[in-house]
Amino acid sequence: MEKxxxxxxxxxxxxxxxxSQEDLYLAKDLQDTLLENRETCVxxxxxxxxxxxxxxxxxxxxxxxxxxxxxxxxxxxxxxxEEGCLSLTGERPTTRYEMITVSYRDSKWKEQTITLxxxxxxxxxxxxxxxEGRII
Ligand SMILES: [Zn+2]
Numbered sequence: 618m619e620k621x622x623x624x625x626x627x628x629x630x631x632x633x634x635x636x637s638q639e640d641l642y643l644a645k646d647l648q649d650t651l652l653e654n655r656e657t658c659v660x661x662x663x664x665x666x667x668x669x670x671x672x673x674x675x676x677x678x679x680x681x682x683x684x685x686x687x688x689x690x691x692x693x694x695x696x697x698x699e700e701g702c703l704s705l706t707g708e709r710p711t712t713r714y715e716m717i718t719v720s721y722r723d724s725k726w727k728e729q730t731i732t733l734x735x736x737x738x739x740x741x742x743x744x745x746x747x748x749e750g751r752i753i
Contacts, residue, residue: 620666662747673744684721
């Protein structure tokens, strides 16, 4: 189900808690909300729809990827860029990495490891920051 986007900075500044299999329903809510906001949004963290659990979604090619309990394993190739966020107005400068490797559980709770580069890597880093309560 599509959810309202949280813009409360105090709420968004809190660190999200580990997700469990009881949180698998969030995949659908995140997919629906991302789809509904697709003109302006390429990724979401669960706290943006009001749930402080470690779950993110972002566009990877044509299909969005949902990650439960994602962990950044490695990163290389720093660069400066500017980003916007559905929960904020305007764009802000930030440092991102060209290539990252992330481990996570998928929506079937299977362990996965993926290496991302370019734009998907950037969105993933933005959403990972949300889990730590960091907003660009
Ligand atoms: Zn954001």
